[in-house]
Amino acid sequence: MAAADRLAVVTGAGRGFGRAVAEALTDQGRRVVACVRTRPATGKAGLQVVVQDVRDPVGTELLAAIGDRPVDALINNAGVGAKATPPAGVDPRQILDALDVNMAGTLRLTQALLPALTAAPDPVIVNVSSRLGSLTAQAEGEFATRRTSYAYRISKAAQNMLTITLAQESAGRVHCWAVHPGSLTTAMGATDATTPAGEAALRLVDLLNSPDPASPRFVSLDGPDLRW
Known part of the structure; x- marks a missing residue:
């Protein structure tokens, strides 16, 4: 299928990695609907921007932008982090x-988009995750010296479980991947981050252009696949 016939939806596309992914897909010739929390004053030509906070039910603006077109790729990128604190200082509301x-x-x-996804010939759901969501790596102490919030680790582990469950339920009809984008030099990135968002976005585009039949899959854009 030609790039111009493919439609991607990207959440959290107002800045950082999400914006870089939306623009990289647009540059490739794909049609892209970019979900943002606040509409920007200017936008990139060919990129359709809609206001959609993922905390809210999917609204009519996003559904109207998609219309009756199949969605080939849903990039669930919107995310939040939190400051690292000792257990006594963890606020359960922050985790929620x-x-x-x-x-x-x-x-x-x-x-909301599953009907449009299953209407595409080879659809994929990409849940932008983190290596910090790996229960195996955390249990083995791989990140024991890294100060990371309870809220972030717990929520990314939960997202990974959702990815696995969706993949099993779809039985191969929709590829479901958790994707660790790498250590990004974005607002949410670590202080020692080295990978620009634009570079990671191009790696994700390459991944989408060379789909792997494995589903679920825990992908790292800067190394081998990760352990759940």
């Missing part, structure tokens, strides 16, 4: 807020 965005937000978009 992170779950609402990072996991439930992913589910809201997937539920």
Whole structure:
């Protein structure tokens, strides 16, 4: 299928990695609907921007932008982090807020767009995750010295479980991938991050152009696949 015949929906596309992905897909010739929380004053030609907060039910603006077209790729990128604190300082409400965005937000978009996804010949759901959501790596102490918030780790682990569950339920009809974009030099990135968002976005585009039949899959854009 030609790039111009493919439609992608990208959440959290107002800045950082989400914006870079939306623009990279547009540059490739794909049709892209970019979901943002606040409409920008200017936009990139060929990129259709809609206001859609993933905390809210999917609205008519996004559904109207898609219309009756199949959606070939849903990039669930919208996410939030939180400051790292010792256990005594963890606010459960912060964890619930992170779950609402990072996991439930992913589910809201997937539920609303599933009919459009299953109408495409080879659809894929990309849930932008983190290596910090790996239960295996965390249990083995791989990140024991890294100060990362409870809210972020818990919500990304929950998102990974959602990815696995969606893949099993779809039985191969829709590819479902959790994707660790790498250590990005964005507002949410670590202080020692080295990978520009634009570079990681191009890697994701290459991945979408060379789909792997494996589903579920935990992909790292800067190395081998990760362990769940």
